[in-house]
Amino acid sequence: VACSQEEKLWGAMKITACVLGTGLLIFTALVNSVSWYVQNIWDASGHFWQSIWLKFYYLLEGKEWTIFLLGTAVFPTLAFWCFNGILLVADVTGKPTFITRYRIQLGKNNPVDTKKLRHVIYTVLCNQFFVSLPMLVPVFYVMKWWGNTFSKELPTFRWFLMELSIFTLIEEILFYYTHRLVHLPLLYKHIHKKHHEWTAPIGVVSLYAHPIEHLVSNSLPVMVGPMVMGSHVVSIAVWFFLVFITTSISHCGYHLPFLPSPEFHDFHHLKFNQCYGVLGVLDYLHGTDKMFRQTKAYERHRVLLSLTPLSESIPDAPKRAE
Numbered sequence: 001v002a003c004s005q006e007e008k009l010w011g012a013m014k015i016t017a018c019v020l021g022t023g024l025l026i027f028t029a030l031v032n033s034v035s036w037y038v039q040n041i042w043d044a045s046g047h048f049w050q051s052i053w054l055k056f057y058y059l060l061e062g063k064e065w066t067i068f069l070l071g072t073a074v075f076p077t078l079a080f081w082c083f084n085g086i087l088l089v090a091d092v093t094g095k096p097t098f099i100t101r102y103r104i105q106l107g108k109n110n111p112v113d114t115k116k117l118r119h120v121i122y123t124v125l126c127n128q129f130f131v132s133l134p135m136l137v138p139v140f141y142v143m144k145w146w147g148n149t150f151s152k153e154l155p156t157f158r159w160f161l162m163e164l165s166i167f168t169l170i171e172e173i174l175f176y177y178t179h180r181l182v183h184l185p186l187l188y189k190h191i192h193k194k195h196h197e198w199t200a201p202i203g204v205v206s207l208y209a210h211p212i213e214h215l216v217s218n219s220l221p222v223m224v225g226p227m228v229m230g231s232h233v234v235s236i237a238v239w240f241f242l243v244f245i246t247t248s249i250s251h252c253g254y255h256l257p258f259l260p261s262p263e264f265h266d267f268h269h270l271k272f273n274q275c276y277g278v279l280g281v282l283d284y285l286h287g288t289d290k291m292f293r294q295t296k297a298y299e300r301h302r303v304l305l306s307l308t309p310l311s312e313s314i315p316d317a318p319k320r321a322e
Helices: 002-059 064-093 114-146 157-181 185-190 192-197 203-207 211-229 233-251 263-271 281-286
Strands: none
Touching: 064 114, 064 203, 064 233, 114 203, 114 211, 157 211, 157 233, 157 281, 185 192, 192 211, 203 233, 211 233, 233 263
């Protein structure tokens, strides 16, 4: 009997190894094929982007600080305010209905309190000019030390994708743990409570925080990746742009078609003790998304591929009568 069980176990292990090995080979082949195809597309347009970069570089006479400031501060900040400007029109006026019909927390911020909004905008501007901007000075010198940041040659597309993966991983780890840190009672009371004044957030609230929180939890997790990798200034500019847009989406309060789902972080603002991370990987490992996974919000946590709001196709369960 013991021999039979050993044979069955060994047979199961061989089948598992065969399945996993085959799956790994197929996955590797697919990744390499997709990577090769995308790289070919990039190579076809690479000369165009390279020439654009060189024109920009020579236009600024190779002045590294000016290039760095424009790429890491001016460009991402303009993108942040342009994107949030559109959302603010919907928040304040309730129009266009194409946006407002996708509201996650129905009946909230309809319209937004303009007095609270003015205070938010003032705080966000202060954080951008008096916290984020000064932080770029030491980052600039770290990047100069690496020596590749202001190269006249752009990085390859594959290298940029690898950097993007590492940036995302570092941000997930640092943001998750610093975010949980500021939820400790003492720090929450004096620091993080400011951000949670908005239980139904809007896009611009993504940077509405105490200066210490903005430094430790908002800015550092985003800046560490490029500093570790010694990234090109163009890679950093694209990364900062993506971060500003995605964090605005996660706070915007609207689950819009074809954009990343904001349900995860919106639920964090609603319940406070769930969904601390960005991707949700560490929340799953630490069990800080258990409540979220039992809700309709979790069912709606996906990219909307139609024009029907998920609040209509997956409505909340009706409340029980008292």
